[in-house]
Amino acid sequence: MKSEIIKAISEYNTIIIHRHVRPDPDAYGSQVGLAKIIQETYPNKDVYVVGEEDSSLNYLARLDDIEDDKYKDALVIVCDTANEERICDQRYNQGQKLIKIDHHPNREPYGDIMWVDPDASSTSEMIYELYLEGKSDGWTLNQDSAKLLYAGIVGDTGRFLFPSTTERTFNAAQELVTHNFDRKALYDNMYQVPINIAKFKGELLSSLEPRESGLAVFKLPKELLNEYGVSADETHTFVGIAGDIKGIHAWVFFVEEDDVIRVRLRSKGPVINEVAAQFNGGGHPMASGAKVFSWEEADQLIEALDQVCHAFEG
Known part of the structure; x- marks a missing residue:
């Protein structure tokens, strides 16, 4: 599958890369990290990264604003997005060929080429492995792409603490940190918070x-969010x-917005993605999202x- 993706990238002059709505470091890391690798390897290709920007991730990258006609005869790649509904910028299907690269369970297949690996810690880890596959074709990893992929891996592994962290993950990190980017500045941007968030x-x-x-529940109505800004x-x-926290096996956040209550589920043992799937969501066995309406x-x-x-025996 990796060789098919590399072949497609080599064949197209215009490549447009998407990721999911409500992005996190892995979404930006895989999307823009891949774009930087392609731009470094094929300087004559037109490569765009699209989607609504998240200002909290501007330290990683800024995105492109492109016209519809750019999609004509283009290769479109969607990173880190399990289902089509969550693809940011719904023009993703206007290109000539569509590729899906993702590490979530493949419950909603889409695209002409799909590379889905739920055993990967992150999509950024997968992009690093795609780079390894492409080295024989001249693929190049520079400082910018290394920083982005490292940020994506760190973000999705909780600084290498989550069970998704494997030997593959550390092998990727080992090479990425040999590139001369400022890890301290990166960590500061990822994890320092303002005083209102701390309170x-x-x-x-x-x-x-x-x-x-062993379940912990956090309900965050709009009134509480507004109180703390x-x-x-x-x-x-x-x-x-x-x-x-000792004794907590899983926890859930309910975040009230104008027309929906967003749900974030996390676990240290119980499988939670099946519950998420019952409530308009899905994800990994230990980290999922959903949404409810009351x-x-x-x-x-x-x-x-x-x-x-209750059924979990930890």
């Missing part, structure tokens, strides 16, 4: 009451808040998750 995390921890099953997008910075529906999700935690 909000304190509020959440002080009110934490885990259920008997925290946006819905900023809540992703503390999604791992309960990971170090607090009553949120309570139904809590009960389903509570049952999974």
Whole structure:
């Protein structure tokens, strides 16, 4: 599959790369990291990275604003996106050929070429392995692409703490850090938070009451977010808040927005993506997302998750 992708990239003059809505470092890292590799290897190709920008990730990259006619005869690559609904910029299907590169379970196949590897820690790790495959064809990894791929791996592995971290992950990181980018500045951008976010995390921890099953529930209504001056997008910075607390097996965040309640689920053992799939979502066994449309529906999700935690023998 990697050789097919490399062949397609070599054949097209225009390449447009997408990723998912509500991006995280792996979305930007894989999308823009791949673009930088292609640009370095094939300087005469037109390579674009598209989608709505997230200002909190501007330290990684800025994206392109392109006209519809750029898609004519173009190769389109979608990174880190399990299903078509979540692709940012829905023009992804206007190109001549479509490639999917992703590390989430492939429950919704799409594209002319699909490379899906749920055993990979991140899509950025996969892009690094694509680069290794392409080295014999002259593929080049520079400082910018190394920084982006490293950021994506670090973000999706929780700084190498999550079970998804494998020997593959460390092999990739070992080479990426040989490139001369400022890791301290990168970590500062990824993990330093303003004082209002820190105070909000304190509020959440002080009110934490885990259920008997080992499930922790965080409900974030708009009123609470407004009180602390925290946006819905900023809540992703503390999604791992309960990971170090003894006795908690899984936890869930409900973040109220104007027309939907976003759900983030995390686990240290119980398989949670099947619960997410019941509520307009999906993802990895230990990290998933979903959405509900009322607090009553949120309570139904809590009960389903509570049952999974009760059944878990950790």
